[in-house]
Amino acid sequence: MANHVxxxxxxxxxxxxxxGAAALGAAGALPAIIARRGNAAEVPTLVNSIRSLxxxxxxxxxxxxxAFAKSVGAEYVTLVTEGNSEKGIADIKAILAKTGGxxxxxxxxxxSPDARPIxxxxxxAGASVLTQWNKxxxxxxxxxxxxxxxxxxxxGVPYGKQMAETLIKAMGGKGGIVxxxxxxxxxxxxxxxAGLMQALEANPDVKLLDFxxxxxxxxxxxxxxxxxxxxxxDEIGGIWAANDDMALAAVEALRADGRAGKVPVTGVDGxxxxxxxxxxxxxxxxxxxxxxxxxxxxxxxxxxxxTGGFDPAKEPKEHREFYGTGVAVTSENAQSFYDANIKxxxxxxxxxxxxxxxxxxxxx
Amino acid sequence: MSAASPLDAxxxxxxxxxxxxLAAWAPVIVLMVLCAIIAVVNPNFLxxxxxxxITQTAAIPLVLGIGAxxxxxxxxxxxxxxxxxxxxxxxxxxxxxxxxxxxxLGILGALIVLAIGGLIGLVNGLIHVRLRIPSFMTTxxxxxxxxxxxxxxxxxxAIRITDPVIRGLAVExxxxxxxxxxxxxxxxxxxxxxxxxxxxxxxxFAIGGGEDLAVLSGIPVARVRITAFALAGVFYALGGILVAxxxxxxxxxxxxxxxxxxxxxxxxxGTSLMGGEGGVLRTLVGVxxxxxxxxxxxxxxxxxxxxxxxxxxxxxxxVASSIDRSKLRVVK
Numbered sequence: 001m002a003n004h005v006x007x008x009x010x011x012x013x014x015x016x017x018x019x020g021a022a023a024l025g026a027a028g029a030l031p032a033i034i035a036r037r038g039n040a041a042e043v044p045t046l047v048n049s050i051r052s053l054x055x056x057x058x059x060x061x062x063x064x065x066x067a068f069a070k071s072v073g074a075e076y077v078t079l080v081t082e083g084n085s086e087k088g089i090a091d092i093k094a095i096l097a098k099t100g101g102x103x104x105x106x107x108x109x110x111x112s113p114d115a116r117p118i119x120x121x122x123x124x125a126g127a128s129v130l131t132q133w134n135k136x137x138x139x140x141x142x143x144x145x146x147x148x149x150x151x152x153x154x155x156g157v158p159y160g161k162q163m164a165e166t167l168i169k170a171m172g173g174k175g176g177i178v179x180x181x182x183x184x185x186x187x188x189x190x191x192x193x194a195g196l197m198q199a200l201e202a203n204p205d206v207k208l209l210d211f212x213x214x215x216x217x218x219x220x221x222x223x224x225x226x227x228x229x230x231x232x233x234d235e236i237g238g239i240w241a242a243n244d245d246m247a248l249a250a251v252e253a254l255r256a257d258g259r260a261g262k263v264p265v266t267g268v269d270g271x272x273x274x275x276x277x278x279x280x281x282x283x284x285x286x287x288x289x290x291x292x293x294x295x296x297x298x299x300x301x302x303x304x305x306x307t308g309g310f311d312p313a314k315e316p317k318e319h320r321e322f323y324g325t326g327v328a329v330t331s332e333n334a335q336s337f338y339d340a341n342i343k344x345x346x347x348x349x350x351x352x353x354x355x356x357x358x359x360x361x362x363x364x
Numbered sequence: 365m366s367a368a369s370p371l372d373a374x375x376x377x378x379x380x381x382x383x384x385x386l387a388a389w390a391p392v393i394v395l396m397v398l399c400a401i402i403a404v405v406n407p408n409f410l411x412x413x414x415x416x417x418i419t420q421t422a423a424i425p426l427v428l429g430i431g432a433x434x435x436x437x438x439x440x441x442x443x444x445x446x447x448x449x450x451x452x453x454x455x456x457x458x459x460x461x462x463x464x465x466x467x468x469l470g471i472l473g474a475l476i477v478l479a480i481g482g483l484i485g486l487v488n489g490l491i492h493v494r495l496r497i498p499s500f501m502t503t504x505x506x507x508x509x510x511x512x513x514x515x516x517x518x519x520x521x522a523i524r525i526t527d528p529v530i531r532g533l534a535v536e537x538x539x540x541x542x543x544x545x546x547x548x549x550x551x552x553x554x555x556x557x558x559x560x561x562x563x564x565x566x567x568x569f570a571i572g573g574g575e576d577l578a579v580l581s582g583i584p585v586a587r588v589r590i591t592a593f594a595l596a597g598v599f600y601a602l603g604g605i606l607v608a609x610x611x612x613x614x615x616x617x618x619x620x621x622x623x624x625x626x627x628x629x630x631x632x633x634g635t636s637l638m639g640g641e642g643g644v645l646r647t648l649v650g651v652x653x654x655x656x657x658x659x660x661x662x663x664x665x666x667x668x669x670x671x672x673x674x675x676x677x678x679x680x681x682x683v684a685s686s687i688d689r690s691k692l693r694v695v696k
Contacts, residue, residue, distance in 0.1 A: 052520070053515065053519060053520045054511075054514075054515045054518075054520045054616040054617065055520050055615075055616075055617060056520055056521050056522060056615075058520065059519055059520030059521060181668070184668065184669060210662070210665070211668075212662060212668050213668035213669070217620065217621060218611055218618070219607075219611075219620070219621060219622075220621075222421075222610065222611070223421055223658055223659070224662055226417045226420070226421055226659070227417070227658075227659045227662035227663055228662065229413070229417065230408050230409070230411065230413060230414035230417055230659070230663065231406065231408055231662065231663050233413075248611070248612075248613075249611060252534070252610060252611055252612055255534075255535055255612075256420065256534055256535055256542065256610075271522070272521070272522070273522055273524055273613060276463075276524065
C-alpha cells in the first residue's frame with residue numbers, strides 16, 4: 001500500500017524491462033542450435049547431440065565433432081539436451097525436418113529409453129544415426145538397417161580394474177584403500193566398482209577399508225574423504241575414485257591434511273586437471289575415454305556409411321554394437337598424453353573408423 | 365503475542381513460554397545427542413583432527429546459510445545461492461593467479477568477487493521489490509543467470525587456482541584451523557552484530573513477523589528488502605571464494621547441490637520459513653547438525669544407500685521438534 005503512488009510509474013518500467021527480458025530470453029535460446037554453414041549442398045549436415053557444454057567431457061566431445069566437420073567441409077550443428085529428454089528428442093526432430101533427413105546424428109542420449117524414439121525418427125526421415133553410452137538392451141542397430149549405423153559404449157569393468165591395479169602398484173602391493181563410487185544405479189558406476197572388486201580379489205594383501213557413494217560429485221567426495229581421514233588416518237594407503245572430479249576432491253582433502261602426493265589417488269575420465277595432477281605426482285592414474293574421438297569419430301563412421309564408404313548392413317555385429325578403447329594414463333605416459341591431446345589439438349585419422357573397436361557389447 | 369485464545373486455561377501462558385523456550389533449544393539438544401551417539405560408536409569422532417575437519421566442512425554451508433537466513437527471516441526465499449556461488453568461484457578463478465590466463469589480482473580479485481556477489485544480490489532485491497515479482501521467481505531467474513554466466517565464461521572447462529593466498533584459505537592454518545574457518549567465524553560475528561545490534565537487523569524480524577504492520581509503523585520495507593538481498597549476495601560470494609579455495613578450481617558445476625544443504629541447514633536450525641523467527645546462531649547449529657550427521661554416518665559405517673534416507677528423517681525430526689504448533693493456524 002505504501003507504493004500506491006509509484007505503482008503507475010512502476011508499470012512503465014516493468015514493461016520496458018519485460019521487453020528487455022524477452023530480448024534476452026530470445027538471445028539465450030539461440031545458442032541451443034549453433035549452426036555453421038558448409039559449402040556443398042549434398043554433403044550431409046553433421047549433428048552432435050550431447051547433455052551440455054558446461055562440463056569438460058562434452059565440451060571436448062563438441063570440439064572433436066567440429067574438427068571432423070571441418071575436415072570434410074560439412075555443416076556442423078550442436079544440440080544440447082541440458083538433461084531434458086523431451087528437449088533432446090524434439091531438437092533432433094527439428095533438425096531432421098530442417099535438413100530433410102540428409103544428416104548424420106551422433107547422440108549421447110540423455111537416458112536409455114530416449115534412444116528408441118531418436119532412432120525411429122531418424123529412420124523415418126532417412127538420416128544416419130549413431131548412439132553412444134545409453135540405449136535399451138533390446139534396441140539393436142541391425143534391426144534398423146541401414147539408418148542405425150552403430151552403438152558405441154565403454155565397458156567400465158576392465159578400466160575400473162586397471163585403475164585399481166595401478167593404485168595397488170603405486171602402494172607397493174599392500175595396505176588399505178578407500179573408494180568413492182558414482183551414483184549407485186548408474187551402469188558405469190556399477191561396472192567400475194565391479195572392476196575394483198576383481199582387482200581386490202586378486203590382491204589379498206590389499207584391504208578395502210570402506211566404499212562410499214559420492215554421486216560423481218566433488219563436494220561429496222571431499223566430505224567423505226575428510227571423514228575417512230578421521231576414521232582411518234594413516235591406514236589409508238590409496239584412494240580409488242570412479243571419476244576424476246571425486247579423485248581431484250580427494251587430493252584436495254589430502255592436501256588440507258598435508259598428505260597430497262603421499263597417498264596415491266586414481267580416477268576415471270581423463271579430464272585435463274586429472275592429467276595435470278598426474279604430472280604433479282598427486283594422482284597415480286586415470287582413464288581417458290577420449291571424448292574428442294567420440295564426438296569426431298561417431299560422426300566419421302556415420303558420414304562414411306552415408307557417403308558410401310561402407311554398407312552398415314554388411315558389417316559384422318562387432319562393428320555395429322561395440323566397446324571403444326579407453327587409454328590408461330599413468331605417470332609413465334602422462335607427459336606424452338598431455339602433449340598430444342591437451343597442449344596440441346589431437347590429431348586423429350578420421351578414416352580409421354574401426355581402429356578402437358575392442359569387442360562386441362555384452363549384455364546381461 | 366497476546367493471541368491466548370479464550371479456551372486456554374488460566375495457567376496456560378507461563379506453560380507455553382516454557383515450552384517455547386524448550387522448543388528453541390531443540391536443535392541444540394539434537395546436535396548434542398547426535399554427537400554423543402557418534403562418539404560412542406566411533407571414539408575417533410572426538411579427536412581434535414576430526415573437529416578441525418568438521419569446522420572446515422561447516423565453514424562453507426555456514427557462510428551460505430547466514431546469507432539465506434537474512435532472507436528467510438523476512439519470510440522470503442533465495443534460490444540464487446548456487447548461481448551467485450558458481451559465478452563468484454568462476455570469476456575468482458579467472459582473476460587470481462591461475463592455470464589459464466595471466467591475471468594475478470590476489471586479494472583484490474577476492475574483493476571484486478564480493479562486490480559482484482553484492483551486485484547480483486542487489487539486482488535480486490531491486491527486481492523483487494520494484495517489479496513486485498515474488499522472491500522465489502526472481503531468485504530462480506538469477507540462479508540460472510549466474511550459472512549461465514559461469515558457463516559462458518568457461519565453456520565447460522575448469523580453471524585451476526594456483527594463487528597461494530587463495531589456496532592458503534584451505535591449506536594454511538592458524539592455531540590449528542584453516543584460515544577459511546576463521547573467515548567463516550568472522551562472518552558469523554559480523555552477521556550476529558548486524559542481526560542483533562543494528563536497526564536493519566530488527567527491521568528484518570519486523571518484516572518477517574508481519575509486513576503490513578511493518579509498513580504501517582514506517583519501516584522502509586522496500587529499502588530493507590533490497591539491502592538484505594544485496595547482503596546475502598555478498599555472503600554467497602564469500603562462500604564461492606571458500607569453495608574455490610577448497611577445491612582449488614573454478615568450474616560451472618562447483619555449486620551443484622549447495623542450495624539444498626543451505627536451506628536445510630537454516631530450517632533445521634530452527635529459523636521459520638514463515639519469517640520473523642530464528643537467526644544466524646540457529647543457522648550455525650543447523651549447519652553443524654547437517655555436517656556432523658554426514659561425517660558421523662561415514663564414521664559409523666552406515667551404508668551409502670541408507671545415508672540419504674537418514675538425512676531426510678533427521679530433517680523432519682529436527683523441524684518437528686522445534687516448531688511451536690500453537691502459533692500455526694495454517695500449514696501450507
